[in-house]
Amino acid sequence: MRLPLTALLLASLATPALRSDEGMWTFSSIPVAKLMEKYGWAPDQAWLDHVRMSSLRFPGGSGSFVSKDGLVLTNHHVGHNFIQAVSKDADFVKDGFVANTREQEVKVPGLTLMMLQETVNVTEEVEKAVPQGANEKVATEARVAAISRAQKAMSEKTGLQCETVSLFQGGEFWIYCYKTFKDVRLVACPEYQVAAFGKDDDNFTWPRHDLDFSLFRVYEDDKPYNPQHYLTWSKVGTKNGDLTFVTGHPGSTSRLYTVAQMENDRDVIYPPILRNLQTNVERLREVARSGEEGERQVSAQLMGMENSLKALTGYHKGLLDVEQMARVRATEEELIAKVKANPNLNALAGDSWDKIANAMKDYARYTKENQLINLGSSPSLFLAVNYIRSLKEADRPEDDRLQGYKTESELTRISESFENGPTNDPSNDIPTFTNYLNAAQKALGDDHPYLSPILNGNSPEDAAKNALSNTTFNDGNFRKKLIEGGLKAIAATKDPLVALAYKIEPYMTDFRRMGDSFRSVVTDHQARIAKARFEVYGHDVYPDATFTLRLSYGTVETFPMEGTLAQPYTTFYGMYDRAESWGPEARWASWSLPERWDKARNTINLKTPYNFITNNDITGGNSGSPLVDKNAELVGLAFDGNIHSLAGTYYFDPKMNRTIAVDCRSIVEALNTVMGGKHLVEEILGR
């Protein structure tokens, strides 16, 4: 029988079994059978333990131990802020850094690394704590309380830092316990211009030529720490087609979203954000075009904003892809059909998709206003509002607090960031805040309970200036006094920014609470769907990313690009090609090289494999993740995905989604030939 093309397509796409090397697997449920079937090899428990305990979590990223003396490898862009923070006598970001001796290694205050030591599945005891017949709110609260108890018990038992992890959108609850390292020192990094060659232009792009690595060292008792496990650095690297594993901490994905949730993102969430970003980018571009001074003023902000625009456009494009979304829809429809065909499952989750779809409709209305009253356009004002909210939430019983304001550590973190103050002077926020107030005014009117205290009869521009130009909020002593004085001091202050924050916080918090009530419907039914999915497909599926340790497998692999096949590797030849081809006049001098790198073309081995691509399934948070081979040897360092990987937030497209990694051989070549780091090469290769 010949099926028409579309029928064939849908038939093959709807298969729930993963056809490709898709998946960010927890270390406790590696798809061994699938690996054996496809590659004739799968890791055993010793391999998994070794790789897990060599892996580290950085703030917002990943890393790994790579020597017996506690040397740690991560991306330059994961270490960037810390490198900048310790650049006191010299500019390590601009000029790079290599410690020639252990004594020269620079202590990084505030940097904590975490190694996943122990995990325990507490789903059963959490579910037992839910009273029979409890409604959604009661059930949620019972779960939260049970989890909190379990976490506390584990912390006491292990003496480790334990965190709750909700997997499969509430289908499973785990406690993850970490050994933490608080004495971390900077050992080496290349120049920013080489680490991020191509700058934000080349972000999410392939081919790439980025030496995006930095080396730190963990100390204990003022001595280099000797980790029980560290990755051996491969001397041979990979070749096209080789099997690779990524171990690291993917941040967040939404692949288990129902189609209704994805459509909400597509139609409700992204469009206004993208419009707003686009407007701001256009405005900043105008300033940049106005002359050298204008460009200097806005270039960093513009670069960041264009990058957000690129990323968000990529997520949105993923949702607009008709062919891929048909695949997502077919998978969902198959699951719904199977659930409805089974009376037990039907009772559990038969109407969950409809319930979520209805909540999304309410949520869409809520979101529209929410987007108009958020404070993304003034980070300073938001910092103040958020701190005030945290003080008020702290006065409530824990169960009644908003998500994110429940635990001591959450509240402490908010207080600390208030104490540290805003990154930029509040007056810098005036243009974006004005722009945003204009939009809010048009949509909500002057009398809206949120807008009215802000505008107070003034134009948006004047209102923004009133709040943000004459404030002493940037003064650390002022903020310290507010912290000491508590809510009373805040209520009494005449500082325009803080006073305004105090006025608008109640409405914002009430509004947020309303949103949470929609969310609890979604949370409950997501969990029901997750349970039904387990019943239908078994545990042979992976949970969405939660910034916890995962393993992904794949191969070095090309993809179709601009009419040809993308090259699987680049070399240093490619870096010089790019530098010569663009010339220094490119915007932001994106493809310029520091002088010693410009000269190094005569000494460096130009053939050295530099960056490469694999079809490993990763996402933001995996930055700094090691790529290892079957022998658990370190062959690469993940630092980005191609532009098509952005759709990976919602689904994995095996044809186009690629991980981009620094080749282990290029780091050795760079340390040896250009950076003056031979002693470090000896350390990592000497073994």
Added chain:
Amino acid sequence: MRLPLTALLLASLATPALRSDEGMWTFSSIPVAKLMEKYGWAPDQAWLDHVRMSSLRFPGGSGSFVSKDGLVLTNHHVGHNFIQAVSKDADFVKDGFVANTREQEVKVPGLTLMMLQETVNVTEEVEKAVPQGANEKVATEARVAAISRAQKAMSEKTGLQCETVSLFQGGEFWIYCYKTFKDVRLVACPEYQVAAFGKDDDNFTWPRHDLDFSLFRVYEDDKPYNPQHYLTWSKVGTKNGDLTFVTGHPGSTSRLYTVAQMENDRDVIYPPILRNLQTNVERLREVARSGEEGERQVSAQLMGMENSLKALTGYHKGLLDVEQMARVRATEEELIAKVKANPNLNALAGDSWDKIANAMKDYARYTKENQLINLGSSPSLFLAVNYIRSLKEADRPEDDRLQGYKTESELTRISESFENGPTNDPSNDIPTFTNYLNAAQKALGDDHPYLSPILNGNSPEDAAKNALSNTTFNDGNFRKKLIEGGLKAIAATKDPLVALAYKIEPYMTDFRRMGDSFRSVVTDHQARIAKARFEVYGHDVYPDATFTLRLSYGTVETFPMEGTLAQPYTTFYGMYDRAESWGPEARWASWSLPERWDKARNTINLKTPYNFITNNDITGGNSGSPLVDKNAELVGLAFDGNIHSLAGTYYFDPKMNRTIAVDCRSIVEALNTVMGGKHLVEEILGR
């Protein structure tokens, strides 16, 4: 007033004035005012004459004089067949070639170059020849006769080779007269592997690294010819943003098609062709995968077919692009509105769009059968059918003959190609012909007047074997005898291929004639629209490409690619990057280098600009066209377009459509450092 986004978009897109560097302009109507406005510079008549008379037409391509001794520059791929034809004692295609002395230059039999010496617009006298009130058929015949007279008169007057050129789809008629050069000798070419680095994988791709040039020399009276005009070779080349001109012979575009015609291409023409190509590609890929012998057998054919698939998919994608097609539609709607608003124009062309749309409907039905009875799947059988048809057409009065069979030279060309015989042995056609007969049988049934003599009760496979395996058609003597014996000998032959051709030719030719009658409606109304367009917009538009000399202007310019900006240039660094990155195991060894090039990395100046991109508007036939700067100096050599340029068949997308050229500096560097061509560098740079 704030317009919604879509309205704004359409408003700005509908402007008939060309916003970009679009256009393949005839030398008699360069948009001087537009150039002055945008670049503050435009060519004068002397510049235009100099560039025109330095330009040459190759069979299927373009070229230019580049020295006072008649040295001619074109692409390697334009010269390829001639290089192959003269490779007798050595393999110039594989190993490259440089003549060390004039004596070593190799005469290329059958290669004629043409230089456009004189043009004359005969539209007025042609239109005068059409009797008042004549119907479409009579009008067309009257025009054809008048053009034929004008062409003959010009040939006699000038002694040059004169051709008729119909511009603006019959809106203008011209006679173009060429000086021809018949003694052309091969002077130099690099290895095919370097000229076409990346092979068909990289075709229509950017970035590129192709040394796609060859040098020939024109002789007269056995001495190097001294052309009146030749291009000076630039020593400095271009930089990003520089103004560039392309002079050459774009082959064919369909930009003046009505939307109905484009939709016919999109919905009727391409889908079956693409399906068929896809099927054949899959089949050949299977053979290639079957083993080394299989791969050897089909790799050349597969490469060509994948390339066609890439190109046709690109054309089709252009038509499927909703945003761009909305622009095309808006432009058409604006013209229709203006025509209908003017009583004279309305009488001339008011219903022409509808007439064409209706003809397209008839034509769609016709096309479906036509695609089933064409002989693309057996070039040998087609050669025979076409020759038989030409003999029969020759017996008719010239006015009654099919297009393409009217003039003596057309008929002679068909006879010559029959005499030369098929490129491949007819038995090679069996698999594709079988495949095609299967499809035709399913669609038309065994009793169809075309299929029935072919199948004659057999299965498609046996029928294909019967016709193509026991034929002596590949024997030159046999074909010669058939030519000598004329139709009688053909009617009498027992050769299965020729006998079959004789049987099926009548139906095929009748069917073709039917198609021509639809076409005459289209032709007439296209001409009416063209005239109306002149009235509305003046002559500030350019005609579709007709493989006649055109000038295009533009600048060296990047485009958005895979999340970043495409580099405007490549260098030799990039070629070695690609070679090292892919390794020799890539399919077809696409990115492998010949040994002397592999070694040359230590001597060649790796920084040398190699290929570059511009937004000049070109298409197939422009291969080998020189790029010149304001000083009319040669700065590059066009050899391809990026994947987005394929949509250029239907419209020019200024954001994405790019010309790809070899940089003049890389040819000098290659001749000097690798190819042993210092004496040629002296000739072109010595001046």
